[in-house]
Amino acid sequence: MKQILTSVLDQWKSGVDAHDPERVAALFTEDAIFQGLHPYGVGRATVSEYYDSQPLGMAAQYRILETRQLADDLLLGYLTVDFTFTDRPALTVNLSVLLRHIGDDWLIAHYQVSKL
Template sequence: MQPELAVSSSTIEKQTGEKPMTALDSIAQVRILTEVLNGWANGIREHEPERVASYFTENALFQGVAPTHSIGRLGVITYYDKQPKGLSPSFRILEHRQLSDSTLISYIDVDFTHPDGVVIPVHLTAVLQYVDGSWLISHYHVSQVE
Protein backbone atom coordinates (compact mmCIF):
# COMPACT_ATOMS: atom_id res chain seq x y z
CA MET A 1 0.00 0.00 0.00
CA GLN A 2 1.34 3.42 -0.97
CA PRO A 3 1.82 6.01 1.79
CA GLU A 4 -0.50 9.00 1.64
CA LEU A 5 1.48 11.86 0.12
CA ALA A 6 -1.06 14.63 0.33
CA VAL A 7 -3.06 15.88 3.27
CA SER A 8 -6.69 16.46 2.41
CA SER A 9 -8.44 19.68 3.30
CA SER A 10 -10.79 17.79 5.61
CA THR A 11 -7.77 16.41 7.50
CA ILE A 12 -6.34 19.91 7.92
CA GLU A 13 -9.66 21.20 9.22
CA LYS A 14 -9.93 18.32 11.72
CA GLN A 15 -6.35 18.79 12.95
CA THR A 16 -6.19 22.59 13.13
CA GLY A 17 -9.77 23.78 13.17
CA GLU A 18 -8.94 26.01 10.18
CA LYS A 19 -10.84 25.80 6.94
CA PRO A 20 -8.70 25.69 3.81
CA MET A 21 -8.73 28.58 1.37
CA THR A 22 -11.61 28.69 -1.08
CA ALA A 23 -9.83 28.87 -4.41
CA LEU A 24 -11.17 31.14 -7.12
CA ASP A 25 -10.37 29.97 -10.61
CA SER A 26 -8.37 32.23 -12.90
CA ILE A 27 -11.47 33.37 -14.79
CA ALA A 28 -13.16 34.47 -11.55
CA GLN A 29 -10.01 36.31 -10.44
CA VAL A 30 -9.78 38.21 -13.75
CA ARG A 31 -13.51 39.02 -13.61
CA ILE A 32 -13.16 40.50 -10.11
CA LEU A 33 -10.04 42.49 -11.02
CA THR A 34 -11.59 43.76 -14.24
CA GLU A 35 -14.79 44.87 -12.50
CA VAL A 36 -12.90 46.84 -9.84
CA LEU A 37 -10.38 48.31 -12.30
CA ASN A 38 -13.13 49.32 -14.75
CA GLY A 39 -14.89 51.23 -11.95
CA TRP A 40 -11.59 52.87 -10.92
CA ALA A 41 -10.76 53.80 -14.53
CA ASN A 42 -14.24 55.16 -15.28
CA GLY A 43 -14.09 57.35 -12.18
CA ILE A 44 -10.78 58.79 -13.41
CA ARG A 45 -12.11 59.34 -16.95
CA GLU A 46 -15.11 61.21 -15.56
CA HIS A 47 -12.91 63.14 -13.09
CA GLU A 48 -14.88 61.93 -10.06
CA PRO A 49 -12.24 61.51 -7.30
CA GLU A 50 -14.80 60.40 -4.69
CA ARG A 51 -16.01 57.67 -7.03
CA VAL A 52 -12.42 56.56 -7.64
CA ALA A 53 -11.83 56.41 -3.87
CA SER A 54 -14.94 54.27 -3.38
CA TYR A 55 -13.01 51.39 -5.00
CA PHE A 56 -10.42 51.53 -2.18
CA THR A 57 -10.59 50.27 1.40
CA GLU A 58 -10.92 52.83 4.20
CA ASN A 59 -7.26 52.27 5.14
CA ALA A 60 -5.78 51.66 1.67
CA LEU A 61 -2.07 52.22 1.14
CA PHE A 62 -1.82 54.38 -1.99
CA GLN A 63 1.32 55.29 -3.94
CA GLY A 64 0.75 57.01 -7.27
CA VAL A 65 3.47 58.73 -9.30
CA ALA A 66 3.73 61.51 -6.69
CA PRO A 67 6.75 61.29 -4.38
CA THR A 68 4.67 60.63 -1.26
CA HIS A 69 2.21 57.92 -0.33
CA SER A 70 -1.08 58.20 1.53
CA ILE A 71 -3.28 56.02 3.70
CA GLY A 72 -7.04 55.97 3.24
CA ARG A 73 -9.61 57.26 0.81
CA LEU A 74 -8.96 60.94 1.48
CA GLY A 75 -5.46 60.57 0.04
CA VAL A 76 -6.89 58.89 -3.07
CA ILE A 77 -9.44 61.71 -3.47
CA THR A 78 -6.75 64.38 -3.09
CA TYR A 79 -4.45 62.65 -5.59
CA TYR A 80 -7.06 62.19 -8.32
CA ASP A 81 -8.58 65.63 -7.77
CA LYS A 82 -5.20 67.07 -8.85
CA GLN A 83 -5.16 65.05 -12.08
CA PRO A 84 -6.23 66.78 -15.31
CA LYS A 85 -9.79 66.46 -16.54
CA GLY A 86 -9.79 64.15 -19.52
CA LEU A 87 -7.14 61.79 -18.12
CA SER A 88 -7.93 58.33 -19.44
CA PRO A 89 -6.40 55.10 -18.13
CA SER A 90 -6.36 51.86 -20.07
CA PHE A 91 -5.09 48.70 -18.40
CA ARG A 92 -3.91 45.17 -19.09
CA ILE A 93 -3.85 42.61 -16.29
CA LEU A 94 -0.55 40.76 -16.70
CA GLU A 95 -0.45 38.56 -13.59
CA HIS A 96 -2.78 37.71 -10.74
CA ARG A 97 -2.79 35.40 -7.74
CA GLN A 98 -5.15 34.58 -4.92
CA LEU A 99 -3.40 35.00 -1.56
CA SER A 100 -6.32 34.03 0.70
CA ASP A 101 -10.10 33.65 0.65
CA SER A 102 -10.42 37.41 0.71
CA THR A 103 -7.24 38.66 -0.99
CA LEU A 104 -6.06 38.92 -4.59
CA ILE A 105 -2.81 40.43 -5.87
CA SER A 106 -2.30 41.65 -9.41
CA TYR A 107 0.36 43.13 -11.65
CA ILE A 108 -1.04 45.47 -14.29
CA ASP A 109 0.23 47.65 -17.12
CA VAL A 110 -1.61 50.97 -17.23
CA ASP A 111 -1.36 53.70 -19.85
CA PHE A 112 -2.59 57.07 -18.59
CA THR A 113 -3.45 59.18 -21.64
CA HIS A 114 -3.53 62.91 -20.91
CA PRO A 115 -5.94 65.25 -22.73
CA ASP A 116 -3.08 66.47 -24.94
CA GLY A 117 -2.38 62.89 -26.08
CA VAL A 118 0.74 62.32 -23.98
CA VAL A 119 0.77 58.75 -22.67
CA ILE A 120 2.34 57.90 -19.31
CA PRO A 121 2.93 54.13 -19.06
CA VAL A 122 3.15 52.64 -15.56
CA HIS A 123 3.30 49.29 -13.83
CA LEU A 124 0.69 48.90 -11.09
CA THR A 125 0.67 46.39 -8.28
CA ALA A 126 -2.76 46.22 -6.68
CA VAL A 127 -3.96 44.11 -3.78
CA LEU A 128 -7.72 43.62 -3.53
CA GLN A 129 -9.53 42.56 -0.37
CA TYR A 130 -13.06 41.28 0.02
CA VAL A 131 -14.63 43.60 2.59
CA ASP A 132 -18.31 43.63 3.60
CA GLY A 133 -19.43 41.96 0.37
CA SER A 134 -17.27 44.00 -2.03
CA TRP A 135 -13.83 43.63 -3.57
CA LEU A 136 -11.80 46.80 -2.89
CA ILE A 137 -8.22 47.95 -3.47
CA SER A 138 -6.24 47.85 -0.21
CA HIS A 139 -2.78 48.43 -1.67
CA TYR A 140 -1.94 50.41 -4.82
CA HIS A 141 1.63 51.02 -5.95
CA VAL A 142 2.64 52.55 -9.28
CA SER A 143 6.08 52.49 -10.88
CA GLN A 144 6.68 54.65 -13.93
CA VAL A 145 8.05 52.91 -16.98
CA GLU A 146 11.13 54.68 -18.34
Protein backbone atom coordinates (compact mmCIF):
# COMPACT_ATOMS: atom_id res chain seq x y z
CA MET A 1 0.00 0.00 0.00
CA LYS A 2 2.66 2.51 1.04
CA GLN A 3 4.86 1.43 -1.89
CA ILE A 4 2.11 2.29 -4.36
CA LEU A 5 1.52 5.68 -2.76
CA THR A 6 5.26 6.40 -2.67
CA SER A 7 5.66 5.45 -6.33
CA VAL A 8 2.91 7.86 -7.44
CA LEU A 9 4.08 10.65 -5.12
CA ASP A 10 7.70 10.30 -6.25
CA GLN A 11 6.53 10.81 -9.84
CA TRP A 12 4.39 13.78 -8.73
CA LYS A 13 7.38 15.30 -6.88
CA SER A 14 9.63 14.80 -9.90
CA GLY A 15 7.14 16.62 -12.16
CA VAL A 16 6.63 19.44 -9.65
CA ASP A 17 10.38 19.89 -9.12
CA ALA A 18 10.99 19.94 -12.90
CA HIS A 19 8.14 22.44 -13.44
CA ASP A 20 6.53 20.00 -15.87
CA PRO A 21 2.77 20.54 -15.44
CA GLU A 22 1.80 18.06 -18.17
CA ARG A 23 3.79 15.28 -16.49
CA VAL A 24 2.12 16.10 -13.16
CA ALA A 25 -1.35 16.17 -14.76
CA ALA A 26 -0.79 12.75 -16.36
CA LEU A 27 -0.73 11.27 -12.83
CA PHE A 28 -4.37 12.27 -12.30
CA THR A 29 -7.59 10.67 -13.53
CA GLU A 30 -9.44 12.43 -16.32
CA ASP A 31 -12.14 13.49 -13.82
CA ALA A 32 -9.92 14.15 -10.79
CA ILE A 33 -11.16 16.62 -8.20
CA PHE A 34 -8.25 18.96 -7.54
CA GLN A 35 -8.03 21.43 -4.66
CA GLY A 36 -4.71 23.23 -4.42
CA LEU A 37 -4.49 26.63 -2.74
CA HIS A 38 -6.86 28.11 -5.34
CA PRO A 39 -10.54 27.31 -5.93
CA TYR A 40 -11.08 23.68 -6.88
CA GLY A 41 -11.33 22.33 -10.39
CA VAL A 42 -11.93 19.05 -12.15
CA GLY A 43 -9.73 17.21 -14.61
CA ARG A 44 -6.20 17.11 -15.90
CA ALA A 45 -6.40 20.53 -17.55
CA THR A 46 -7.10 22.09 -14.14
CA VAL A 47 -4.09 20.29 -12.65
CA SER A 48 -1.83 21.35 -15.51
CA GLU A 49 -2.95 25.00 -15.31
CA TYR A 50 -2.39 25.04 -11.55
CA TYR A 51 1.16 23.69 -11.72
CA ASP A 52 2.00 25.81 -14.76
CA SER A 53 1.14 28.88 -12.64
CA GLN A 54 3.60 27.89 -9.91
CA PRO A 55 6.95 29.72 -9.79
CA LEU A 56 10.03 28.24 -11.40
CA GLY A 57 12.28 26.71 -8.79
CA MET A 58 9.43 25.50 -6.58
CA ALA A 59 10.16 22.05 -5.18
CA ALA A 60 8.20 19.61 -3.03
CA GLN A 61 9.32 17.42 -0.15
CA TYR A 62 6.64 15.10 1.23
CA ARG A 63 6.24 12.79 4.20
CA ILE A 64 3.49 10.19 4.35
CA LEU A 65 1.63 10.30 7.67
CA GLU A 66 -1.19 7.79 7.11
CA THR A 67 -2.41 5.36 4.47
CA ARG A 68 -5.64 3.40 4.19
CA GLN A 69 -6.77 0.89 1.60
CA LEU A 70 -10.45 1.71 1.15
CA ALA A 71 -11.11 -0.96 -1.49
CA ASP A 72 -9.06 -3.15 -3.82
CA ASP A 73 -8.78 -0.25 -6.26
CA LEU A 74 -8.72 2.74 -3.83
CA LEU A 75 -5.93 4.04 -1.61
CA LEU A 76 -6.08 7.04 0.69
CA GLY A 77 -2.95 8.93 1.61
CA TYR A 78 -2.53 11.72 4.14
CA LEU A 79 0.77 13.56 4.15
CA THR A 80 2.60 16.75 4.89
CA VAL A 81 4.37 18.60 2.10
CA ASP A 82 6.99 21.34 2.28
CA PHE A 83 7.02 23.45 -0.87
CA THR A 84 10.26 25.39 -1.15
CA PHE A 85 10.88 28.44 -3.33
CA THR A 86 13.89 30.37 -4.54
CA ASP A 87 12.59 33.75 -3.37
CA ARG A 88 10.44 33.18 -0.27
CA PRO A 89 10.07 31.00 2.80
CA ALA A 90 8.88 27.41 2.50
CA LEU A 91 5.17 26.65 2.71
CA THR A 92 4.06 23.60 4.70
CA VAL A 93 0.67 22.07 3.90
CA ASN A 94 -1.30 18.94 4.61
CA LEU A 95 -2.33 16.92 1.58
CA SER A 96 -4.93 14.20 1.18
CA VAL A 97 -4.92 12.10 -1.97
CA LEU A 98 -7.19 9.33 -3.15
CA LEU A 99 -5.55 6.97 -5.64
CA ARG A 100 -7.58 4.82 -7.98
CA HIS A 101 -6.32 1.72 -9.78
CA ILE A 102 -7.23 2.02 -13.46
CA GLY A 103 -5.84 -0.58 -15.85
CA ASP A 104 -2.18 -0.99 -14.94
CA ASP A 105 -1.86 2.43 -13.29
CA TRP A 106 -2.61 4.04 -9.96
CA LEU A 107 -3.84 7.59 -10.61
CA ILE A 108 -4.82 10.46 -8.32
CA ALA A 109 -8.62 10.83 -8.33
CA HIS A 110 -8.84 13.40 -5.52
CA TYR A 111 -6.24 15.88 -4.26
CA GLN A 112 -6.90 18.33 -1.44
CA VAL A 113 -4.43 20.69 0.20
CA SER A 114 -4.97 22.54 3.47
CA LYS A 115 -2.69 25.13 5.04
CA LEU A 116 -2.06 24.92 8.73
